Amino acid sequence: MPQRPKKLDPTASPKWKFGAVLRHWRKEVNNLSCAELGKLVHVSDDTIRSIEVGIRKCPEKLAPKLDEALGTDGVFEHWWPEVFGDADNKRRDADKHPKRSPDGGVSPGRSRMLDLHASTSAPAGSAESVHRRNFLAAASVATAFLPGIPSLTLTEATPLPTRVKPRDIEQIWEAATVISGWDNSYGGGGMVREAATAQLRWVAGLLHLNGTNEPLRSELFAAVSRLGLVVGASDFDSCHHDDAQAAFVFAARCAEEAKEWHLRAKTYSLLARQQIWLGNPDEGLTYAELGLARSDRLTATEQAMLQTARARAFAKLGQVQQTLSAVSAADDAFAKSNPSEDPSWMRYYDVAQHNGDTGHALYDLALAGHDPARASDRFLTAVQEHTDAYVRSRAMSRTKLASLLMARGDPRQAVVIGHDALDEVGRLRSRRAADDLRELGAAAAEHSRIGDVADLRERIAATVQA
Structure with missing residues (x-):
């Protein structure tokens, strides 16, 4: 019978803090076993386990390999001298250290927010060439580099429930509504984006729980799709376009799993708007027309929304008559709108x-x-x-x-x-x-x-x- 993982106290010593953060990035963020991580960095699973529980020193050459395998953008390599090395040398190899923001914080690196099993590389014309990395769970590492700033240790993720209940699904819908309101009122950057991303990362784990029966399973996928749309919109507004596309694709797949045509239409509308914004109107037009597939299942408001996206794409392509025709089609559809028929997330339109x-x-x-x-x-x-x-x-x-x-x-x-x-x-x-x-x-x-x-x-x- 496998042993229960040793409970770590990150405040006990720097080695324990190092081990606790390593365990979090291995297990909670990357979902790797000790053996799987060991294969990636060419050491045994016992070596990984011993470092995590603080009974073995992490070899200096292993630290950058851990960063590469876990996507932590140099954190362990930078932190190694502080924990295991000579304090006089802890600022060596400055060129290898994580990039810093003007206020001295560690700039985020590559993001693996969602595993979509699909490419999320930046579309042509994207303003973002580097993925972001969310360091929420490793705040204790980041603050260790800021003299005089109190340390905040966040190494233990909130566990998922053993099964999904209706109140969990209600909470996801409520979270999406609240965050969407913040996004509209304050913009998608800063705290709004961080809160949205953390919420989605956690609820995405609910999709993998066993024993969720229909129709609860469909309701769960629909709620997660809605939250994915909100997160993608926040990413889009803050011009983190790779993450926005990943969230929109994730939301679309959840909507299709839930057989939710209304959420699917909203997803393709946002994908269209993003591509048009990025200077790819032809791709935007394709997304808009995909959204209009089986338009008989959509409300008049949703049809107006997607026709408007077509009009914006045609305008960017310089096609005047097609633009005017699409605007006319959007006007005709909107004239037939009946808010009582629309889902709650369409109230904005x-x-x-x-x-x-x-x-x-x-x-x-x-x-x-x-x-x-x-x-x-x-x-x-x-x-x-x-x-x-x-x-x-x-x-x-x-x-x-x-x-x-x-x-x-x-x-x-x-x-x-x-x-x-x-x-x-x-x-x-x-x-x-x-x-x-x-x-x-x-x-x-x-x-x-x-x-x-x-x-x-x-x-x-x-x-x-x-």
Whole structure:
């Protein structure tokens, strides 16, 4: 009968802390046995086990191999001199140390948030070339490098239940709703993204529990799919595009497992929007049309959402008639919307959202020389109709309206709207909103001899650099 793993006390000694963190990354994060990790780093399972329980010193040459196998971006190699080596040498090989953020923290490395059994490499045009690595569980390691900062030891993950109950599924839905609200109000970066990612990592483990019967199993997959969408949206807004794509693909597979056509449609809408944002409108169009498959199973609101994505893709491709036709199809579908028929997560797609999204498609046509009034009218409606629950959407519609007026209308009017947008964007942690501000600043450059425009550009520069 296998022995119960020895309970570790990370506060007992540096060696025990090293062992506790190693066990966490091996077992909880990477789901490896001692033997499996030993094969990866070419040592015996007894060696791994002995290091974890603090009765054996980790060989210096083994530390970087552990980092590579577990994806910890140099943490064990950097920490080794502190625990086992000569203190005078603990800052050697500085070039090999983990990259640091301006505040002295350890920058995250590669992420393995979700095992999708599929490629999650950055799509063409992705702004992100390096995956992130979440160090939540190894906070004790990171803070060890910050003199004067109290150490926080988080080495023991919350265990999963033995079986899934209806209240667990309710909690997942509630978590998705809360985090989605934060994302809309504060942007997807910072604490919002970290909270969302931690939630998804934990609930994904519920999918592997045995003994979950139908229909509870389908309900579980649907709830996890919804949370995956929220996490992906947060990643998308903070421009962590590899992680966003991974979360969206994961959500799509969960939706299909649950036979949930509404969640599937929302997933493909977000995948389409992301690809269009990344400059891949042809791929975005494909995702939008995949979402429209079996449109007879979708509500009118969902059809409008996906037709809008088609319109935005066609606009980026410079296909004017197809854009106008898709906008018309979106308008026709939205005119038939009945909120009582929509799932709860579609409540966001109201008059304001529809006008803002179609306005984005018409915006690209306006910049290409077509009538700007069609886009500006829709952006104005979006700004007027968005509530404080959707600050980011309102701010982005304001910014686009200001950019359009700066390029094709009255630059002084654009300045007023631009300052209103800045008042809201300055409160958000949203890379997408910041990128829209940069576009406004570029459009304003042509009118920089106007004093008010110059002031707006200075404020934009200060805001996006903050």
